[in-house]
Amino acid sequence: MTLSEVRSQxxxxxxxxxxxxxxxxxxxxxxLALSRGEQISAIWLVVAALGSYAIAYRFYARFIAKKxxxxxxxxxxxxxxxxxxTDFQPMDRRVLxxxxxxxxxxxxxxxxxxxxxxxxxxxxxxxxxxxxxxxxAVQDMVTLFFSMRRDGRSLGQMxxxxxxxxxxxxxxxxxxAIMIILLAxxxxxxxxxxxxxxxxxxxxxxxxxxxxxxxxxxxxIRPGRVIxxxxxxxALLLLAIVAGGWVQNSSWAAAFTLDPTTLVFCxxxxxxxxSVLPVWMLxxxxxxxxxxxxxxxxxxxxxxxxITAPLLKNAPVTEFAFSGKGPVFAGSLFPxxxxxxxxxxxxxxxxxxxxxxxxxxxxxxxxxxFIGYGAMLLExxxxxxxxxxxxxxxxxxxxxxxxxxGLLGTTVESASQAVNNLGFTITPQALxxxxxxxxxxxxxxxxxxxxxxxxGMSEIFSGAFGGDALKAFWYHFxxxxxxxxxxxxxxxxxxVGRYMLQDTLxxxxxxxxxxxxxxxxxxxxxxxxxxxxxxxxAGVTDPLGGINQLFPLFGIANQLLAAVALTVCTTLxxxxxxxxxxxxxxxxxxWDAAVTLTASYQKVFSPDPTLxxxxxxxxxxxxxxxxxVLAPAKNIADMQAxxxxxxxxxxxxxxxxxxxxxxxxxxLLVWYRALTSSEPLPNTEAPAVPSQIxxxxxxxxxxxxxxxxxxxxxRP
Amino acid sequence: MTGxxxxxxxxxxxxxxxxxxxxxxxxxxxHAREHADxxxxxxxxxxxxxxxxxxxxxxxxxx
Numbered sequence: 001m002t003l004s005e006v007r008s009q010x011x012x013x014x015x016x017x018x019x020x021x022x023x024x025x026x027x028x029x030x031x032l033a034l035s036r037g038e039q040i041s042a043i044w045l046v047v048a049a050l051g052s053y054a055i056a057y058r059f060y061a062r063f064i065a066k067k068x069x070x071x072x073x074x075x076x077x078x079x080x081x082x083x084x085x086t087d088f089q090p091m092d093r094r095v096l097x098x099x100x101x102x103x104x105x106x107x108x109x110x111x112x113x114x115x116x117x118x119x120x121x122x123x124x125x126x127x128x129x130x131x132x133x134x135x136x137a138v139q140d141m142v143t144l145f146f147s148m149r150r151d152g153r154s155l156g157q158m159x160x161x162x163x164x165x166x167x168x169x170x171x172x173x174x175x176x177a178i179m180i181i182l183l184a185x186x187x188x189x190x191x192x193x194x195x196x197x198x199x200x201x202x203x204x205x206x207x208x209x210x211x212x213x214x215x216x217x218x219x220x221i222r223p224g225r226v227i228x229x230x231x232x233x234x235a236l237l238l239l240a241i242v243a244g245g246w247v248q249n250s251s252w253a254a255a256f257t258l259d260p261t262t263l264v265f266c267x268x269x270x271x272x273x274x275s276v277l278p279v280w281m282l283x284x285x286x287x288x289x290x291x292x293x294x295x296x297x298x299x300x301x302x303x304x305x306x307i308t309a310p311l312l313k314n315a316p317v318t319e320f321a322f323s324g325k326g327p328v329f330a331g332s333l334f335p336x337x338x339x340x341x342x343x344x345x346x347x348x349x350x351x352x353x354x355x356x357x358x359x360x361x362x363x364x365x366x367x368x369x370f371i372g373y374g375a376m377l378l379e380x381x382x383x384x385x386x387x388x389x390x391x392x393x394x395x396x397x398x399x400x401x402x403x404x405x406g407l408l409g410t411t412v413e414s415a416s417q418a419v420n421n422l423g424f425t426i427t428p429q430a431l432x433x434x435x436x437x438x439x440x441x442x443x444x445x446x447x448x449x450x451x452x453x454x455x456g457m458s459e460i461f462s463g464a465f466g467g468d469a470l471k472a473f474w475y476h477f478x479x480x481x482x483x484x485x486x487x488x489x490x491x492x493x494x495x496v497g498r499y500m501l502q503d504t505l506x507x508x509x510x511x512x513x514x515x516x517x518x519x520x521x522x523x524x525x526x527x528x529x530x531x532x533x534x535x536x537x538a539g540v541t542d543p544l545g546g547i548n549q550l551f552p553l554f555g556i557a558n559q560l561l562a563a564v565a566l567t568v569c570t571t572l573x574x575x576x577x578x579x580x581x582x583x584x585x586x587x588x589x590x591w592d593a594a595v596t597l598t599a600s601y602q603k604v605f606s607p608d609p610t611l612x613x614x615x616x617x618x619x620x621x622x623x624x625x626x627x628x629v630l631a632p633a634k635n636i637a638d639m640q641a642x643x644x645x646x647x648x649x650x651x652x653x654x655x656x657x658x659x660x661x662x663x664x665x666x667x668l669l670v671w672y673r674a675l676t677s678s679e680p681l682p683n684t685e686a687p688a689v690p691s692q693i694x695x696x697x698x699x700x701x702x703x704x705x706x707x708x709x710x711x712x713x714x715r716p
Numbered sequence: 717m718t719g720x721x722x723x724x725x726x727x728x729x730x731x732x733x734x735x736x737x738x739x740x741x742x743x744x745x746x747h748a749r750e751h752a753d754x755x756x757x758x759x760x761x762x763x764x765x766x767x768x769x770x771x772x773x774x775x776x777x778x779x
Binding site: 085086091092094095098099103104105106108218219223224225226227230278279280284287288343347349350352353357485488489492493499515516 | 728730731732733734735736737739740742743746759760762763764766767768769770771772773777778
């Protein structure tokens with residue numbers, strides 16, 4: 001008898017507990033839905049989220065594990081069968097949860113919800129919670145399961161095996177394209193956060209020598225002592241944040257006051273260096289540092305929200321949800337709220353991790369629920385907290401920070417006027433005071449989400465720990481934390497992109513596939529940083545605002561990748577005789593395809609120049625032909641930049657839409673063949689081998705699992 | 717063992733597992749089991765090979 005089989009039906013006690021959870025969650029949803037015209041506490045958001053997660057995990061995720069996937073703990077996982085002590089080895093479920101979460105969580109769930117707050121907190125909240133339960137966590141769990149059954153095959157390989165060569169190639173191009181856009185947009189967030197801020201720039205610059213020191217320490221002085229090294233690193237990092245304040249008030253300030261284009265070149269050079277240097281020098285130590293900072297800060301934010309229970313000053317729904325005229329990003333609620341939130345609810349990128357390292361380390365099949373579904377719930381909770389941090393800000397300040405510079409102008413007076421025109425109020429004095437309280441020269445048009453999140457976090461943290469005196473410290477702490485792990489994504493992503501390119505080019509010219517071949521390494525690294533560097537530079541110099549232009553493209557790319565993953569999952573459900581339950585991934589796929597294709601359609605064909613890239617191109621090209629300059633462009637060069645950028649962005653939007661259609665149509669044919677075929681399709685699963693490992697499924701072992709562990713002589 | 721000591725021990729165990737600090741101990745154990753006739757690598761050499769082995773497969777970090 002297996003562990004899962006002995007689990008009994010619900011007892012009256014557990015019915016009572018789950019009934020109470022359902023009631024509490026429903027009350028919180030009721031408060032969110034019914035409050036109009038009064039400010040409510042952020043606690044209601046937290047309660048609605050946690051209540052919904054608990055029920056989804058207990059019932060829906062369990063249903064997927066047992067009925068849909070039919071996880072089988074009698075069957076050995078690749079970690080057990082192929083254990084080689086390195087790539088494949090059974091890892092404790094709690095540790096693997098930590099690894100998986102650290103790999104999927106990044107800046108996306110922090111930035112997306114902040115931008116989506118322009119439509120009010122309610123649309124974002126609903127999608128973050130509902131989306132994760134029915135789409136995001138399902139995708140992660142199902143992908144993890146199927147990859148685990150295939151010895152950890154990657155998403156691209158599964159697409160090729162299950163859908164066919166055309167779908168496989170489309171998936172491969174999609175993966176590479178999303179990576180480039182992702183890196184560019186994330187780097188853009190960092191540039192916008194550091195531009196003209198000597199404090200932030202100094203602190204972030206210091207992370208490079210700190211990481212180099214840590215790398216040397218772990219390799220030469222005390223080999224392998226990661227915890228000790230990380231503690232030293234975190235201490236140095238905090239010192240760097242404090243020292244940033246000193247630098248800002250010293251004669252060094254000028255050296256660290258960089259304009260955005262200079263920062264672009266710094267990032268490109270950094271990305272190239274990180275891609276060609278051995279991992280022990282820069283990449284590995286940075287990764288430890290950013291993981292510790294990430295987990296620590298997220299925990300701190302949760303505690304801060306619970307202690308201060310801040311009021312939400314944002315409206316539940318703003319008019320921008322319907323008019324589509326929002327200054328942060330154009331377009332109305334459907335589809336753009338879903339495109340913008342991206343990672344916190346459904347992220348295609350996670351499918352790459354769920355089909356990468358994690359399936360090779362999992363101990364028991366039933367653990368896909370805890371690791372795949374559970375880690376994604378936690379990521380969604382991070383997104384909820386980011387939404388709270390953005391929504392505790394006064395809406396006037398929010399729009400003064402997040403509307404593009406072209407709209408706001410450069411002074412507090414012009415920004416105040418522009419915000420009034422949007423229908424919100426903030427006085428020039430209040431805007432100057434807000435900047436002074438976090439010791440920044442200005443907060444006007446600090447787009448990209450990171451500065452807004454940092455102001456919101458400093459508000460929450462200073463309320464919970466240290467009061468107003470520490471506001472500037474907490475602001476720069478938050479900036480540091482975001483920039484740190486964005487840069488970790490940028491350097492790891494550049495390297496991953498480099499390997500993908502080397503692997504592909506290796507088919508044409510053999511030496512390319514050797515990752516240690518120096519010329520290949522330099523050329524492919526340069527191509528990858530050049531590609532994201534191009535978009536980063538275009539975004540930074542875009543007269544219409546880089547975030548406004550590029551963030552939707554990033555969201556579309558990510559949701560496109562999710563569509564690929566959900567298509568692969570649905571195909572596998574159908575081909576492995578689970579067609580009855582194919583709706584589990586087919587429904588989120590239909591929704592995601594509708595969202596992505598509508599967004600792409602609008603971005604390509606909308607006649608509104610603020611929304612449609614080609615309409616925008618037409619408008620600016622026509623004016624350019626007559627030698628006219630349209631605001632917010634300031635000169636002919638700006639006009640040319642708008643025309644070029646809108647052409648490139650429009651072509652990319654169209655390309656993404658075509659890729660997704662190819663993958664889905666190809667998959668539909670496969671589904672039809674599978675459903676009408678008289679004999680079973682070839683099985684791509686690894687052979688079933690009995691499992692010897694005894695380990696619990698979830699976080700806390702049940703009574704039966706404890707007994708089974710005791711029998712096997714293992715401690716829980 | 718008091719509650720706090722237990723918690724501290726649990727946390728240390730978790731961190732050592734998460735960071736891979738325990739990999740060397742595990743390797744020595746495995747080596748003694750499977751190749752008892754030869755000496756295991758030194759910690760320095762082992763860690764060097766372990767981290768250099770990570771070179772061609774950086775964990776991708778998501779957004």
